[in-house]
Protein backbone atom coordinates (compact mmCIF):
# COMPACT_ATOMS: atom_id res chain seq x y z
CA UNK A 1 0.00 0.00 0.00
CA UNK A 2 2.54 2.54 1.09
CA UNK A 3 4.86 2.28 -1.91
CA UNK A 4 1.98 3.09 -4.24
CA UNK A 5 0.86 6.06 -2.26
CA UNK A 6 4.34 7.43 -2.21
CA UNK A 7 5.04 6.79 -5.86
CA UNK A 8 2.03 8.87 -6.79
CA UNK A 9 3.25 11.91 -4.87
CA UNK A 10 6.86 11.41 -5.68
CA UNK A 11 7.28 13.08 -9.07
CA UNK A 12 5.06 16.03 -8.23
CA UNK A 13 7.13 17.01 -5.23
CA UNK A 14 10.46 16.53 -6.87
CA UNK A 15 9.46 18.87 -9.66
CA UNK A 16 8.70 21.53 -7.09
CA UNK A 17 12.07 20.96 -5.52
CA UNK A 18 13.91 21.62 -8.76
CA UNK A 19 12.19 24.87 -9.50
CA UNK A 20 13.02 26.04 -6.00
CA UNK A 21 16.60 25.02 -6.48
CA UNK A 22 17.21 27.07 -9.56
CA UNK A 23 16.61 30.25 -7.55
CA UNK A 24 19.24 31.66 -5.29
CA UNK A 25 16.67 31.31 -2.51
CA UNK A 26 17.53 27.64 -2.53
CA UNK A 27 20.50 28.65 -0.40
CA UNK A 28 18.33 30.40 2.15
CA UNK A 29 19.03 29.18 5.62
CA UNK A 30 15.31 28.23 5.59
CA UNK A 31 16.26 25.77 6.03
CA UNK A 32 18.28 22.83 5.29
CA UNK A 33 19.03 22.44 8.97
CA UNK A 34 15.34 22.26 9.83
CA UNK A 35 14.78 19.79 7.03
CA UNK A 36 17.67 17.57 8.07
CA UNK A 37 16.45 17.69 11.65
CA UNK A 38 12.90 16.81 10.68
CA UNK A 39 14.32 13.88 8.74
CA UNK A 40 16.15 12.63 11.80
CA UNK A 41 19.49 13.20 10.08
CA UNK A 42 20.97 15.37 12.80
CA UNK A 43 22.23 14.16 16.10
CA UNK A 44 24.29 17.16 17.27
CA UNK A 45 25.75 20.42 15.99
CA UNK A 46 28.88 22.05 17.38
CA UNK A 47 27.52 25.60 17.66
CA UNK A 48 24.14 27.13 18.24
CA UNK A 49 21.63 26.20 15.56
CA UNK A 50 20.83 29.85 15.10
CA UNK A 51 24.42 30.63 14.23
CA UNK A 52 24.64 27.72 11.80
CA UNK A 53 21.37 28.71 10.12
CA UNK A 54 22.75 32.19 9.64
CA UNK A 55 25.93 30.79 8.10
CA UNK A 56 23.91 28.56 5.80
CA UNK A 57 22.24 31.57 4.21
CA UNK A 58 25.43 31.80 2.14
CA UNK A 59 26.85 29.04 0.01
CA UNK A 60 29.12 26.84 2.15
CA UNK A 61 31.57 24.06 1.49
CA UNK A 62 30.83 20.93 3.46
CA UNK A 63 32.76 17.69 3.72
CA UNK A 64 32.29 14.19 5.03
CA UNK A 65 34.90 11.46 5.08
CA UNK A 66 34.83 7.70 4.71
CA UNK A 67 37.76 5.48 5.64
CA UNK A 68 38.71 2.67 3.25
CA UNK A 69 38.29 -0.12 5.82
CA UNK A 70 36.41 -2.12 3.16
CA UNK A 71 36.05 -1.92 -0.58
CA UNK A 72 32.34 -1.08 -0.41
CA UNK A 73 30.01 1.38 1.24
CA UNK A 74 27.25 0.09 3.50
CA UNK A 75 23.84 1.37 4.57
CA UNK A 76 25.36 3.04 7.65
CA UNK A 77 27.45 5.31 5.40
CA UNK A 78 24.28 6.61 3.83
CA UNK A 79 23.38 8.96 6.66
CA UNK A 80 26.38 11.30 6.30
CA UNK A 81 26.38 10.83 2.51
CA UNK A 82 22.69 11.62 2.18
CA UNK A 83 23.14 14.65 4.41
CA UNK A 84 25.93 15.77 2.11
CA UNK A 85 23.64 15.15 -0.82
CA UNK A 86 20.91 17.35 0.73
CA UNK A 87 23.44 20.19 0.83
CA UNK A 88 24.55 19.40 -2.72
CA UNK A 89 21.07 19.67 -4.22
CA UNK A 90 20.55 22.99 -2.51
CA UNK A 91 23.56 24.44 -4.26
CA UNK A 92 26.22 24.21 -1.54
CA UNK A 93 29.63 22.79 -2.45
CA UNK A 94 30.32 19.38 -1.06
CA UNK A 95 33.54 17.41 -0.77
CA UNK A 96 33.30 13.68 -0.22
CA UNK A 97 36.66 12.60 1.19
CA UNK A 98 38.17 9.14 1.21
CA UNK A 99 40.68 8.45 3.95
CA UNK A 100 43.60 7.17 1.87
CA UNK A 101 45.91 8.28 4.71
CA UNK A 102 43.65 7.82 7.74
CA UNK A 103 42.81 4.32 6.50
CA UNK A 104 46.48 3.45 7.02
CA UNK A 105 46.17 4.38 10.70
CA UNK A 106 42.69 3.31 11.85
CA UNK A 107 40.07 5.31 13.70
CA UNK A 108 39.59 4.18 17.33
CA UNK A 109 36.15 5.88 17.50
CA UNK A 110 33.34 3.57 18.49
CA UNK A 111 35.66 0.56 18.89
CA UNK A 112 36.72 -1.12 22.06
CA UNK A 113 39.83 -2.76 20.67
CA UNK A 114 42.80 -1.95 18.47
CA UNK A 115 42.41 -2.59 14.75
CA UNK A 116 45.06 -4.65 13.00
CA UNK A 117 46.92 -2.33 10.63
CA UNK A 118 45.61 -2.65 7.09
CA UNK A 119 47.94 -3.59 4.31
CA UNK A 120 48.91 -0.48 2.32
CA UNK A 121 48.12 -1.98 -1.08
CA UNK A 122 44.74 -3.16 0.18
CA UNK A 123 44.01 0.36 1.42
CA UNK A 124 44.95 1.78 -1.98
CA UNK A 125 42.69 -0.74 -3.65
CA UNK A 126 39.81 0.13 -1.30
CA UNK A 127 40.30 3.85 -1.92
CA UNK A 128 39.79 3.34 -5.65
CA UNK A 129 36.74 1.13 -5.08
CA UNK A 130 35.23 3.67 -2.67
CA UNK A 131 35.95 6.54 -5.03
CA UNK A 132 33.89 4.70 -7.58
CA UNK A 133 31.19 3.82 -5.03
CA UNK A 134 30.82 7.41 -3.83
CA UNK A 135 30.72 8.66 -7.40
CA UNK A 136 28.07 6.09 -8.14
CA UNK A 137 26.10 7.19 -5.09
CA UNK A 138 26.06 10.82 -6.26
CA UNK A 139 25.27 9.90 -9.85
CA UNK A 140 22.38 7.66 -8.86
CA UNK A 141 21.08 9.95 -6.17
CA UNK A 142 21.12 12.86 -8.60
CA UNK A 143 19.24 10.86 -11.18
CA UNK A 144 16.78 9.87 -8.50
CA UNK A 145 16.39 13.47 -7.33
CA UNK A 146 15.76 14.80 -10.76
CA UNK A 147 16.84 14.00 -14.26
CA UNK A 148 17.19 17.70 -15.01
CA UNK A 149 19.97 17.90 -12.48
CA UNK A 150 22.25 16.81 -15.31
CA UNK A 151 21.74 20.15 -17.04
CA UNK A 152 24.92 22.22 -16.79
CA UNK A 153 22.96 25.34 -15.82
CA UNK A 154 21.85 24.03 -12.45
CA UNK A 155 24.21 24.45 -9.52
CA UNK A 156 24.15 20.72 -8.88
CA UNK A 157 24.98 19.70 -12.42
CA UNK A 158 28.41 18.45 -11.52
CA UNK A 159 29.10 15.40 -9.51
CA UNK A 160 31.32 16.63 -6.67
CA UNK A 161 35.03 16.03 -6.85
CA UNK A 162 36.10 13.24 -4.56
CA UNK A 163 39.35 13.74 -2.70
CA UNK A 164 41.63 11.52 -0.68
CA UNK A 165 43.59 12.82 2.31
CA UNK A 166 46.68 11.00 1.03
CA UNK A 167 46.98 14.05 -1.27
CA UNK A 168 48.24 16.21 1.61
CA UNK A 169 49.70 13.56 3.89
CA UNK A 170 51.96 11.79 1.42
CA UNK A 171 54.43 14.67 1.19
CA UNK A 172 54.37 15.50 4.88
CA UNK A 173 57.10 14.32 7.21
CA UNK A 174 56.80 13.63 10.92
CA UNK A 175 58.72 16.75 11.88
CA UNK A 176 56.49 18.97 9.80
CA UNK A 177 53.40 17.30 11.27
CA UNK A 178 54.64 17.87 14.81
CA UNK A 179 55.47 21.48 14.09
CA UNK A 180 52.26 22.31 12.24
CA UNK A 181 49.67 20.18 14.04
CA UNK A 182 51.25 18.74 17.19
CA UNK A 183 52.26 22.08 18.56
CA UNK A 184 48.62 23.23 18.65
CA UNK A 185 47.27 20.02 20.16
CA UNK A 186 46.84 19.45 23.88
CA UNK A 187 47.46 15.89 25.04
CA UNK A 188 45.02 16.43 27.93
CA UNK A 189 42.24 17.25 25.48
CA UNK A 190 43.18 14.32 23.26
CA UNK A 191 43.10 11.93 26.22
CA UNK A 192 39.68 13.16 27.23
CA UNK A 193 38.05 12.36 23.88
CA UNK A 194 35.58 9.51 24.14
CA UNK A 195 37.41 7.42 21.51
CA UNK A 196 40.57 7.51 23.62
CA UNK A 197 39.27 7.64 27.20
CA UNK A 198 37.10 4.57 26.66
CA UNK A 199 40.17 2.65 25.55
CA UNK A 200 42.41 3.86 28.35
CA UNK A 201 40.32 1.83 30.75
CA UNK A 202 40.73 -1.35 28.73
CA UNK A 203 43.64 -3.65 29.49
CA UNK A 204 45.04 -3.32 26.01
CA UNK A 205 45.03 0.48 26.17
CA UNK A 206 45.50 2.36 22.92
CA UNK A 207 48.49 2.50 20.59
CA UNK A 208 50.19 5.78 19.80
CA UNK A 209 49.11 5.23 16.19
CA UNK A 210 45.38 5.15 16.95
CA UNK A 211 45.82 7.86 19.59
CA UNK A 212 47.04 10.27 16.91
CA UNK A 213 44.18 9.49 14.53
CA UNK A 214 42.15 12.48 15.74
CA UNK A 215 44.98 14.82 14.71
CA UNK A 216 45.00 13.43 11.18
CA UNK A 217 41.29 14.03 10.78
CA UNK A 218 41.70 17.43 12.43
CA UNK A 219 44.36 18.33 9.87
CA UNK A 220 42.04 17.27 7.03
CA UNK A 221 39.44 19.77 8.17
CA UNK A 222 42.14 22.42 8.52
CA UNK A 223 43.48 21.77 4.97
CA UNK A 224 40.00 21.77 3.44
CA UNK A 225 39.14 24.92 5.39
CA UNK A 226 42.31 26.70 4.29
CA UNK A 227 42.40 25.59 0.67
CA UNK A 228 38.74 25.10 -0.15
CA UNK A 229 36.97 27.38 2.35
CA UNK A 230 35.32 24.32 3.82
CA UNK A 231 33.36 25.41 6.88
CA UNK A 232 31.31 22.36 7.88
CA UNK A 233 32.16 18.73 8.50
CA UNK A 234 29.49 16.05 8.69
CA UNK A 235 30.04 12.63 10.25
CA UNK A 236 28.34 9.91 12.24
CA UNK A 237 27.80 10.61 15.94
CA UNK A 238 30.93 8.59 16.80
CA UNK A 239 32.91 11.22 14.86
CA UNK A 240 32.10 14.05 17.28
CA UNK A 241 35.57 14.07 18.90
CA UNK A 242 37.42 14.00 15.58
CA UNK A 243 35.27 16.79 14.18
CA UNK A 244 35.74 18.96 17.27
CA UNK A 245 39.49 18.28 17.05
CA UNK A 246 39.41 19.81 13.55
CA UNK A 247 37.51 22.87 14.71
CA UNK A 248 39.97 23.33 17.59
CA UNK A 249 42.92 23.10 15.23
CA UNK A 250 41.43 25.61 12.79
CA UNK A 251 40.76 28.03 15.65
CA UNK A 252 44.20 27.60 17.16
CA UNK A 253 46.15 28.05 13.94
CA UNK A 254 44.08 31.05 12.89
CA UNK A 255 42.21 32.51 15.84
CA UNK A 256 39.07 34.19 14.51
CA UNK A 257 38.18 37.37 16.27
CA UNK A 258 35.14 39.43 15.32
CA UNK A 259 35.02 43.25 15.28
CA UNK A 260 33.87 43.23 18.93
CA UNK A 261 36.96 41.27 19.94
CA UNK A 262 34.96 38.13 20.68
CA UNK A 263 35.84 34.74 19.22
CA UNK A 264 33.95 34.05 16.00
CA UNK A 265 33.16 30.53 14.83
CA UNK A 266 34.42 29.81 11.34
CA UNK A 267 34.13 26.05 11.31
CA UNK A 268 31.22 23.86 12.33
CA UNK A 269 30.36 20.22 12.75
CA UNK A 270 27.16 18.28 12.28
CA UNK A 271 26.78 14.68 13.38
CA UNK A 272 24.21 12.25 12.08
CA UNK A 273 22.75 9.50 14.26
CA UNK A 274 24.10 6.00 13.84
CA UNK A 275 21.62 3.85 11.99
CA UNK A 276 19.76 1.50 14.29
CA UNK A 277 16.62 -0.57 13.97
CA UNK A 278 13.62 -0.36 16.31
CA UNK A 279 15.31 -2.60 18.87
CA UNK A 280 18.35 -0.32 18.96
CA UNK A 281 20.69 -2.66 17.06
CA UNK A 282 23.38 -0.89 15.03
CA UNK A 283 23.99 -1.54 11.35
CA UNK A 284 27.48 -1.58 10.08
CA UNK A 285 30.50 -3.59 9.29
CA UNK A 286 31.70 -3.77 12.88
CA UNK A 287 28.22 -4.73 14.07
CA UNK A 288 28.49 -7.65 11.64
CA UNK A 289 25.26 -6.95 9.79
CA UNK A 290 26.45 -4.59 7.09
CA UNK A 291 24.18 -4.16 4.12
CA UNK A 292 26.52 -3.20 1.30
CA UNK A 293 25.65 -0.66 -1.38
CA UNK A 294 27.27 -2.97 -3.87
CA UNK A 295 25.26 -5.66 -5.56
CA UNK A 296 28.30 -7.97 -5.82
CA UNK A 297 28.42 -8.08 -1.98
CA UNK A 298 24.76 -7.69 -0.99
CA UNK A 299 22.54 -8.92 -3.80
CA UNK A 300 19.74 -6.72 -5.05
CA UNK A 301 17.39 -9.34 -3.63
CA UNK A 302 18.91 -9.17 -0.13
CA UNK A 303 19.01 -5.41 -0.28
CA UNK A 304 15.33 -5.32 -1.16
CA UNK A 305 14.56 -7.80 1.58
CA UNK A 306 16.43 -5.73 4.12
CA UNK A 307 14.17 -2.77 3.50
CA UNK A 308 11.08 -4.87 2.97
CA UNK A 309 11.55 -6.43 6.40
CA UNK A 310 11.64 -3.00 8.03
CA UNK A 311 9.56 -3.10 11.22
CA UNK A 312 6.41 -0.98 11.04
CA UNK A 313 7.75 1.23 13.78
CA UNK A 314 10.85 2.07 11.69
CA UNK A 315 9.07 2.83 8.43
CA UNK A 316 8.41 6.53 9.01
CA UNK A 317 11.93 7.13 10.30
CA UNK A 318 13.53 5.32 7.37
CA UNK A 319 11.37 7.10 4.81
CA UNK A 320 12.54 10.45 6.15
CA UNK A 321 16.15 9.38 6.15
CA UNK A 322 16.39 7.45 2.91
CA UNK A 323 14.08 9.27 0.49
CA UNK A 324 13.84 12.86 -0.64
CA UNK A 325 10.06 12.91 -0.25
CA UNK A 326 8.86 15.96 1.68
CA UNK A 327 8.61 15.25 5.39
CA UNK A 328 5.04 16.58 5.55
CA UNK A 329 4.01 14.15 2.87
CA UNK A 330 5.54 11.24 4.74
CA UNK A 331 3.78 12.30 7.94
CA UNK A 332 0.51 12.63 6.05
CA UNK A 333 0.78 9.15 4.59
CA UNK A 334 1.77 7.61 7.91
CA UNK A 335 -1.09 9.32 9.68
CA UNK A 336 -3.58 8.07 7.11
CA UNK A 337 -2.28 4.58 7.73
CA UNK A 338 -2.62 4.92 11.46
CA UNK A 339 -6.16 6.26 11.25
CA UNK A 340 -7.24 3.42 9.01
CA UNK A 341 -5.07 1.08 11.07
CA UNK A 342 -3.34 -0.39 8.04
CA UNK A 343 -0.15 -2.18 8.82
CA UNK A 344 2.65 -0.32 7.10
CA UNK A 345 4.59 -3.04 5.42
CA UNK A 346 7.50 -1.58 3.67
CA UNK A 347 9.30 1.50 2.64
CA UNK A 348 9.37 2.14 -1.09
CA UNK A 349 12.14 -0.29 -1.81
CA UNK A 350 11.92 0.27 -5.53
CA UNK A 351 13.23 3.80 -5.07
CA UNK A 352 16.18 2.64 -3.04
CA UNK A 353 16.96 -0.21 -5.37
CA UNK A 354 17.12 2.23 -8.26
CA UNK A 355 19.58 4.32 -6.32
CA UNK A 356 22.01 1.75 -5.15
CA UNK A 357 21.88 -1.45 -7.06
Ligand SMILES: N[C@@H](Cc1ccc(O)cc1)C(=O)O
Pocket residue numbers: 064065066067097098099102107165216217218220221235239242
Ligand atom coordinates in the same frame (compact mmCIF):
# COMPACT_ATOMS: atom_id res chain seq x y z
N1 LIG B 1 37.10 8.83 10.72
C1 LIG B 1 36.01 8.68 9.79
C2 LIG B 1 36.42 8.81 8.36
C3 LIG B 1 37.06 10.13 8.06
C4 LIG B 1 38.39 10.19 7.67
C5 LIG B 1 39.01 11.41 7.42
C6 LIG B 1 38.26 12.58 7.58
O1 LIG B 1 38.87 13.80 7.36
C7 LIG B 1 36.93 12.53 7.97
C8 LIG B 1 36.34 11.30 8.21
C9 LIG B 1 35.34 7.32 10.03
O2 LIG B 1 36.00 6.43 10.48
O3 LIG B 1 34.20 7.15 9.73
